[in-house]
Amino acid sequence: MDTEKNHSTESQYTIIEECVRDLDLDKSTTELLQNPKRELKVSIPVRMDDGSVKVFTGYRIQHNNAMGPMKGGIRYHPEETVEIVRSLAAWMTWKCAVLNLPLGGAKGGIICDPKKLSRGELERLTRGYMGRIWKFIGPETDVPAPDVGTDASIMGWLMDEYARLSGEYKPGIITGKPIRIGGSLGRTEATGRGGVLTIREAAREIELELKGATVVVQGFGNVGMYSALLARNMLNCRVIAVSDSRGGVYNPDGLNLEEVIEHKAKTGSVKGAPNTQDVGSAEVLEIEADVIIAAALEDAITAENAGRIKTKILAELANGPTTAEADRILEDRGIIVLPDILANAGGVTVSYFEMVQNRTLDYWTEQQVNQKLEQKMVEAHHEVFKTSRARGISMRKAAYIVAITRVVEAMRLRGWLDL
Incomplete structure (x- = not known):
């Protein structure tokens, strides 16, 4: 792993180490929790508007899929690093677990400043990125979504490029899409x-x-x-x-x-x-x-x-x-x-709802989405609060205890810890 970490990454490592000790987890279990399943680093050549070719660096890091297909956003940011993406991929694992979603965690990113790219350059960059990662993602594998510097239109390009490359129209390959092509009402807020x-x-x-x-x-x-x-x-x-x-x-x-x-x-x-x-x-x-x-x-x-x-x-x-x-x-x-x-797990929760709607082709009203979101958020909050009070620990540590316990249980049930 990179030796240089930002402070938020160190905070995550610190809290996980504390939870591992409290839960008395063995070394192999701890290593599975801390290390991503797969890391992709890709180079993306893009034809710029002035005719030159610029090469961008992108990442897709897949942390853990014990509880289900991996899920996580794609960031376009000039200060993106592999360490940040790696940390955020793990965050997605814990976020999905604390909300009790049948999903794991992943994250992607491209080192770029989207504000300095024309719409054409942005689209070519986006399609080029999908061209590098499409064989490693899918509705049953890893489902990207918007994050910092990306939006619904970018998700639409990603979905279309996946369809072009694979020959299959699968709206569930991406969430956070425009409503007309399979997005979910209520996702934006x-x-x-x-x-x-x-x-x-x-x-x-x-x-x-x-x-x-x-x-x-x-x-x-x-x-x-x-x-x-x-x-x-x-x-x-x-x-x-x-x-x-x-x-x-x-x-x-x-x-x-x-x-x-x-x-x-x-x-x-x-x-x-x-x-x-x-x-x-x-x-x-x-x-x-x-x-x-x-x-x-x-x-x-x-x-x-x-x-x-x-x-x-x-x-x-x-x-x-x-x-x-x-x-x-x-x-x-x-x-x-x-x-x-x-x-901040409301976004991934409604992304999960979007996945469900894409699979069933049964699309919900905004009121239905909001009601389901409220139920999931309230249940998760109360589980974390109950753990916090029972153990006499902070809400943060309680949330990680809840999440790690669920992920470890899934790993054990799948036999990962018995090999």
Whole structure:
């Protein structure tokens, strides 16, 4: 494995090592949990608009399929690394397991800046990537989905390229597709909705009145935007600050979210939205609020700023926003952290629903999707909360205990540990 790890990766390794000791797992079981089943590194030549050819590097890492076909998004990001993709693939295994989905974990990524590519270049890159990985994925093997830097249109290209290469039309090869070609209603806002549902359940447990409760959202992309809207519309909370990579905005009386969204659509950032005061992207986390939603990238909350965070509930709607050191500080301060593998699992849950709909050709209404999502999120939250209280451990460690126990049981039942 690479010697250089980001802090969020180290946090995952740390918590897994603790759970392995608590569950008294042997060395071979531990190695199966820690090491991916398969790692693909591919080179993708792309004809650029100026006639030149540029070679991009891509990855698809398949972590564990003990509980079912592997599942995980594809990221387009200029700072993508194999270590990040490897870590996120494992996260998907735990996320699927804690939601009790019959799926394993995988992740993919291409080192690129999608904002600097034309639509034609983006499509050629996407189809080239599928050309390198298509023999290793499938509805019964590994099902990709959108992630940072990708969207439904990119999933459509991937599905079409798979059909061209394989000669078979299989909408279930990809999730997060446009509705017209087999996507699921409710998928776009699913991660935000799932996170808001976990916030609601946690607030009930600590008797926090959510009507009028203040909310801060770091990361106002798709997940952050929908979590803000749903926190206001579902929970009657008051969203007082949001941020993106260019800056943040604050209004103690509550933001007009529609104005902020319109401003971002016009300018590319929430910064400077009407009737707000500007704050820094990182400083937004230090605004006092009843609930803070971390929906940006990894390592947003560190030992350096954890002591300045003032909230009752911190919901991780990004993957790995909190380092191990910060996690200990937050726990010591009595802040409830809703861990990423639980709080942001709404997206993969509705992706699973999309897989089911693709297989049965029976497509559900948005209300049906949302009802099924609520049932899965509430069940998972209560299982983690029960484990947390029974063992006297944090919600994060409890979530990993639940997930690892289920994956290990599946490995044992399949005979992997008896060979």
